[in-house]
Amino acid sequence: MEKGFVIGLKNGQQSRSMATIYEVAKEAGVSPKTAARILAGSSSRPKNKELVMAAAKKLGYVRNQQAANLRSGKSGLIGLIIPSITSPFYPWFFQTIHDTALAKGYQVLLSSVSGGHSEVVKALQMMEANRVEGLLFNMSEWDDKESLEILNRFVERKQPVIVGGTNLGKIQADEIVIKNIEAIEKATSYLIKTGHKKIAFISGPQAALGNRERLEGYRNAMDKAKLMVKDGWVCEGTGEFVEGLDLAKTLLRMSDRPTAIVCATDLIAIGAMKAAQEMGLSVPNDLAVTGFDDIPWAKLSAPSLTTLRQPQNRIARETVNLLIERINSKDISNPRRLVFEPDLIIRESA
Numbered sequence: 241m242e243k244g245f246v247i248g249l250k251n252g253q254q255s256r257s258m259a260t261i262y263e264v265a266k267e268a269g270v271s272p273k274t275a276a277r278i279l280a281g282s283s284s285r286p287k288n289k290e291l292v293m294a295a296a297k298k299l300g301y302v303r304n305q306q307a308a309n310l311r312s313g314k315s316g317l318i319g320l321i322i323p324s325i326t327s328p329f330y331p332w333f334f335q336t337i338h339d340t341a342l343a344k345g346y347q348v349l350l351s352s353v354s355g356g357h358s359e360v361v362k363a364l365q366m367m368e369a370n371r372v373e374g375l376l377f378n379m380s381e382w383d384d385k386e387s388l389e390i391l392n393r394f395v396e397r398k399q400p401v402i403v404g405g406t407n408l409g410k411i412q413a414d415e416i417v418i419k420n421i422e423a424i425e426k427a428t429s430y431l432i433k434t435g436h437k438k439i440a441f442i443s444g445p446q447a448a449l450g451n452r453e454r455l456e457g458y459r460n461a462m463d464k465a466k467l468m469v470k471d472g473w474v475c476e477g478t479g480e481f482v483e484g485l486d487l488a489k490t491l492l493r494m495s496d497r498p499t500a501i502v503c504a505t506d507l508i509a510i511g512a513m514k515a516a517q518e519m520g521l522s523v524p525n526d527l528a529v530t531g532f533d534d535i536p537w538a539k540l541s542a543p544s545l546t547t548l549r550q551p552q553n554r555i556a557r558e559t560v561n562l563l564i565e566r567i568n569s570k571d572i573s574n575p576r577r578l579v580f581e582p583d584l585i586i587r588e589s590a
Contacts (some may be wrong), residue, residue, distance in 0.1 A: 259300065267299060268552055269290065269294040271477065273464040275295075282446050286449075291562070302307075305415075314394040315371040316345065316347060316373070318347070318349070318372060319367040319370075321363050323378070323405070324351070324353075327367075328507070328537060329505075329533050332535065332557075334406070341455040349366075357387065368393070368394075373399060374401070374402075375412075378389035382471050392411055399413070402416060402563060404416035404440070405448070405449065412572060412573075413575055414562055414575050414576045414577070414578065416555065417578065418450065421457040422458060422581055423584075424453075424455075424461070424504075424532070425458075427530045427546075427548055430590070431502065437500040438496070438499045439498055439502060441475070441502045442472070442483075442487050443504045444479030444505055445477075445478060451504055470496065477508065480508070481510055483511065484507060484515070488507075488511060498525075499528065500527065501530075503529065503530060506532060507531075509530060509538075510545065513527075513589060523589050528590035532590075533550055534547045534549035534585055539587070543589055544588045545588075547590070550580065554580060
């Protein structure tokens, strides 16, 4: 028996916690089967539909979606697991995924994970419990047996998984690939072409695959130009504004300081520009700075930030389309790689 919550009863009606489909059918003068079909969105005779909807409104009936999901085997949910919602990049990423999924008739169940393997396990368990039909697992590199077991259960049920931010190859999953190496090579080469030879690099945590690739791109560009990377010119931080500020100050206090800094994130880059300004240096005249991501603040900073823009709309559209294609076909064979190369956006900082 499907039940619904009763809300907003008026005119002396007795308050109850729930109204059943049978009560709605009785009020409308139709069969329970007809009432259930109409409330599920199926077509029916206009008069019956009008009677049923009026009865549901009068009784304050709300359809029990969880019960309906159990019967149909569909939840209409896509799961999204990301490292941290505190980064300006991820709310933007979530919004584009949400908008694309909503246009396809799906809602997004979000989990933000920043506390290590145990949080990843809990997030995956929550996705399972809520019967998401597909999962976008956008995490930095990790190695956890329990999480891997849960992801393999998704695969065994033919529920599609798309991974990003990691080279996880232990499950049958599609993959989002950002061309980090080529992108940072592009930014570093641009600085070299504009006359810079003393170029430093501030990275995010090297435990993350993307940050290792970005450092590799910087070194590749410097090697190709036969430019020396001096001791202390490569710094590793957390990827946050404060780290960018502090590490840039360390670089700028060197006797042979760099004239340009390539940063692994926009937050690092904005921190580096702030450091230069606090030390009485002009950006870009005394110090050129580049970032990565093109978060909204990049355009609004003073000076505006030269950065590498990830194609958010394309990533969202192609990722959600592939998930839904997999969900509908129940075919997760032949994993695909969705490859995206960031564009260099030249602004005032370099």
